[in-house]
Amino acid sequence: MDGKSGFLKTVPLKARIIFLLGIFFLFCTMGIAGDMSEMGREPTARYILMTLLISTFAIVYAAAGVTMRGQSWKVMVPLCLVEFFLINFLHRWFPSRPYLNVMNAEEVAQLDNRLQWDTIGIIAATVLGYVCFVYASITEGRRYFRAHAEIALAQEIHQVLVPTIDTKLGEFAFYGTSSPSGEVGGDLIDVAGTAESWVAYLADVSGHGVAPGLVMGMAKSASRMLLSSGAGSEVLMPRLNEVLYPLKKPDMFITFCFVASNGDGLRVGLAGHPSMLQFSARTGEVTEIECANMPLGIVPEGEFATSEVSAESGTLFALYTDGFLEAANKAGEEYGVKRLSVELQRHGMKPLEEICKEVKESVARHGAQFDDQSLLLIRKM
Numbered sequence: 001m002d003g004k005s006g007f008l009k010t011v012p013l014k015a016r017i018i019f020l021l022g023i024f025f026l027f028c029t030m031g032i033a034g035d036m037s038e039m040g041r042e043p044t045a046r047y048i049l050m051t052l053l054i055s056t057f058a059i060v061y062a063a064a065g066v067t068m069r070g071q072s073w074k075v076m077v078p079l080c081l082v083e084f085f086l087i088n089f090l091h092r093w094f095p096s097r098p099y100l101n102v103m104n105a106e107e108v109a110q111l112d113n114r115l116q117w118d119t120i121g122i123i124a125a126t127v128l129g130y131v132c133f134v135y136a137s138i139t140e141g142r143r144y145f146r147a148h149a150e151i152a153l154a155q156e157i158h159q160v161l162v163p164t165i166d167t168k169l170g171e172f173a174f175y176g177t178s179s180p181s182g183e184v185g186g187d188l189i190d191v192a193g194t195a196e197s198w199v200a201y202l203a204d205v206s207g208h209g210v211a212p213g214l215v216m217g218m219a220k221s222a223s224r225m226l227l228s229s230g231a232g233s234e235v236l237m238p239r240l241n242e243v244l245y246p247l248k249k250p251d252m253f254i255t256f257c258f259v260a261s262n263g264d265g266l267r268v269g270l271a272g273h274p275s276m277l278q279f280s281a282r283t284g285e286v287t288e289i290e291c292a293n294m295p296l297g298i299v300p301e302g303e304f305a306t307s308e309v310s311a312e313s314g315t316l317f318a319l320y321t322d323g324f325l326e327a328a329n330k331a332g333e334e335y336g337v338k339r340l341s342v343e344l345q346r347h348g349m350k351p352l353e354e355i356c357k358e359v360k361e362s363v364a365r366h367g368a369q370f371d372d373q374s375l376l377l378i379r380k381m
Contacts, residue, residue: 011140012139012143014139015135015136015139015140018132018135018136018139019132019133019136020059020062020063021128021129021132022128022129022130022131022132022133022136023055023058023059023062023129024055024056024058024059024129025055025125025126025128025129025132026058026125026126026129026133027054027055027058028051028054028055028121028125028129029121029122029125029126030051030054031047031050031051031052031053031054031055032051032118032121032122032125033118033122034047034050035047035114035118036115036118036119038096039099039111039115040110040111040114040115040118041096041097041098041099042094042096043094043095043096043097045094046090046091046093046094049090049094050087050090053083053086053087053090054083057079057083060075060079061076061079064076064079161188161216161217161220162178162185162187162188162189162190162216162220162374164176164177165177165189165190165191165376166352166353167191168381169191169193169194169195169198170195170196170198170261171380171381172198172261172378172379172380172381173352173378173379173381174191174200174352174376174377174378175352175353175355175356175376175377176189176191176202176319176356176374176375176376176377177189177356177360177374177375178372178373178374178375179323179360179369179372179373179374180372181208181323181369181370181371181372181373182208182209183209184209184210184212184213185208185212185213185216185372185374186204186205186206186207186208186209186212186213186215186216186372187202187203187204187205187216187321187323187372187373187374188201188202188203188204188205188216188219188220188374189201189202189319189374189375189376190202190220190223190224191376192223192224192227192228193227193261196262196263197261197262197263198260198261199223199227199233199236199258199259199260199261200258200259200260200319200376200378201223201236201256201257201258201259201319202256202257202258202273202319202320202321202374202376203216203219203220203223203254203255203256203296204254204255204256204273204321204322204323204372204374205219205252205253205254206251206252206253206254206255206295207252208371208372211249211252212252215244215247215248215252215254218243218244218247219240219244219254222240222243222244223236223240226239226240226243232262233258233260233262233267233269233306234267234306236258236260236269237256237258237269237271237293237296237304237306238301238302238303238304240256240296241271241296241297241299241300241301241302241304242300242301244296244297245296245297245299245300245301246300248297252297253272253295253296253297253298254271254295254296254297255270255271255272255273255274255295255296255321255322256269256270256271256272256273256295256296257269257270257271257273257276257319258319259276259309259317259319259378265308265309265310266308266309266310266311267306267307267308267309268289268291268306268307268308268309268317269291269293269304269305269306269307270289270290270291270293271291271293271294271295271296271304272293272294272295272296272298273295274320274321274322274325274337275288275289275290275337276288276289276290276317276318276319277289277317277318277320277337277340277341277344278309278311278315278316278317278318279315279316279317279318279344279345279348280312280314280315281312281313281314281315281316281348281349282312282314284345284348285345286341286344286345286348288337288341289307289309291305291306291307292305293305311380312380313380313381314349314379314380314381315379315380316344316348316355316377316378316379317377317378317379318340318344318375318376318377319375319376319377319378320340320373320374320375320376321371321372321373321374321375322371323369323370323371323372323373323374324340324359324363324373324375325337325340326370326371327363327364327366327367327368327369327370327373328366328367328368328370329366329367330367334367335363335366335367339362339366340359343355343358343359343362344359346358347359352377352379355377356375356377359375360373360375
């Protein structure tokens with residue numbers, strides 16, 4: 001949804017109408033006050049048309065300001081000129097009656113009666129406008145706080161589903177964190193299994209907000225269920241793809257990567273995900289591990305290739321989401337995988353928590369965060 005027009009679309013139609021009525025009644029007072037300044041000499045037709053004209057244009061100005069924001073002047077300036085032209089036209093077409101130098105008792109009574117009705121009209125229009133604004137504010141306030149409470153609950157659930165990982169299984173140590181760009185993120189990091197057989201994986205659901213967060217929760221549930229049923233890592237991505245495909249919106253997809261151990265060796269797999277990085281403690285070199293698979297959820301079923309990798313003592317695997325790579329500086333340069341590789345080379349021998357901290361600080365220095373950022377480190381001890 002376009003942020004410039006999205007605000008009004010999220011407000012219920014009834015609240016929008018009442019809010020605009022509040023503007024209408026508020027600016028009605030300007031038309032009525034105009035009649036008072038004319039001391040009742042304004043023709044009735046001009047009185048009504050002027051009041052409607054000022055109030056209607058006020059509604060249009062408000063709508064333009066909300067929908068177009070910083071670009072609203074492109075509409076407001078021409079409208080202001082049109083309004084000025086119409087006001088002058090009405091004054092010429094319906095000229096005011098001349099002043100009376102001498103007024104009899106009946107004319108004084110008529111003037112007094114008209115000014116009294118003008119006063120009542122101003123008071124009534126002000127009260128009605130105020131009531132409309134209060135109603136719209138209370139209605140939207142309640143809706144906002146209800147939505148805010150639901151988002152806060154979703155944020156708590158997200159923190160439960162994606163906690164910081166700091167554990168050891170057999171001869172491997174794991175550390176990972178996930179930082180959503182908003183209240184609820186669509187990234188997932190997880191480690192499941194035993195010292196003899198485990199899978200460490202990372203998923204990134206497309207989009208931002210609550211919807212990707214829900215799909216992320218389903219991805220974790222499905223992954224845990226598949227792994228607990230004894231399914232090997234070779235079938236993890238195909239089975240997960242079949243489960244998630246019908247449970248999401250058509251335009252959503254999930255990138256996925258994992259490292260798995262079954263006691264005999266290590267197996268890795270990637271589905272539309274940025275390359276995995278492998279740091280060698282012996283040589284100090286960083287290599288990229290890639291796998292040409294499409295993301296999960298694109299098609300209802302398909303084959304997803306995996307490969308075996310070797311690891312010696314001190315070898316470090318880095319699984320990350322594109323939120324790190326796409327952080328851009330003021331010049332528009334993205335952080336990129338090369339800078340990430342340099343950070344791993346520089347800090348690859350440090351404890352996993354320190355490596356994670358150094359990488360995140362390096363990315364933060366480079367540019368602001370616009371996407372979820374998740375990092376999962378795996379080291380063979």
